[in-house]
Amino acid sequence: MNRQERQALIVSLLRSATEPMRGEDLADQAQVTRQVVVHEIALLRAAGVPILSTPRGYRLSSLDYPSRERTIIAVRHTPEQTAEELYTLVDHGLAVHSVIVAHPIYGHLEGSLEIRSRIDVASFLQQVEADQASLLSSLTDGYHMHTVSFQRSKDLELARQALRRAGIAVLD
Numbered sequence: 001m002n003r004q005e006r007q008a009l010i011v012s013l014l015r016s017a018t019e020p021m022r023g024e025d026l027a028d029q030a031q032v033t034r035q036v037v038v039h040e041i042a043l044l045r046a047a048g049v050p051i052l053s054t055p056r057g058y059r060l061s062s063l064d065y066p067s068r069e070r071t072i073i074a075v076r077h078t079p080e081q082t083a084e085e086l087y088t089l090v091d092h093g094l095a096v097h098s099v100i101v102a103h104p105i106y107g108h109l110e111g112s113l114e115i116r117s118r119i120d121v122a123s124f125l126q127q128v129e130a131d132q133a134s135l136l137s138s139l140t141d142g143y144h145m146h147t148v149s150f151q152r153s154k155d156l157e158l159a160r161q162a163l164r165r166a167g168i169a170v171l172d
Contacts, residue, residue: 006030007040011049011060020057020114054114055127068149071156072100074171075163076142079135082128084166086121092159093151100145101136111136113146143171 001009009030014021023034030037041051041058050061077085089096096115103109115121128135137144150156160170 001030003040003043006032006036007044010037010040011044014051014058014060017059020052020054020059022057026058052112052114054112055124056114056120059114068095068151069153069156070097070147070149072145072147073156073160074143074145076144076169076171077137077167078142079138081166081168082135082137083121083125085163085168086115086124087118088162088166088168089146089148089159090115090117090121092162093155094148094159095150097147097149099136100147101140101143102145103139109136109139 010026013026013029023037026037027034030040041053045051052059052061075085086096096113098110098112100108100110113124115124127133148156150159163170
């Protein structure tokens with residue numbers, strides 16, 4: 001299989017996937033190493049293919065929620081409150097697309113999350129624990145932002161109120 005065929009296969013697999021696909025799974029399908037898949041995805045991105053890297057794998061960026069509004073919310077909490085924060089957001093109908101911190105040296109650092117459900121939250125938390133990973137917010141004493149989308153402004157406001165009741169600072 002040449003490079004063009006491999007890239008076409010990767011795009012086709014991502015287009016037909018209902019969940020993010022792990023690099024290892026893409027590599028198995030293309031009969032190459034994961035490193036080759038990472039390289040091919042970098043080339044596809046450079047060519048303008050909107051591929052997102054999420055904690056659960058790769059997926060095509062699409063208009064998942066064309067009728068939803070997007071905004072950024074700023075919060076501060078301890079690492080122990082992360083589960084409550086994320087569950088609160090998805091329970092109020094918000095999708096959490098990214099986390100952003102304002103680092104004093106590196107500027108804005110952004111990580112893709114693409115969390116839409118309680119299952120996604122649980123998967124993210126399990127991965128953090130299994131990898132013994134530090135949260136980006138640990139770099140900024142708990143201060144961070146999330147890009148979120150929502151159907152109704154009321155959902156966003158109710159989520160903000162619930163976060164405050166949970167002891168999570170919501171910075172306006």
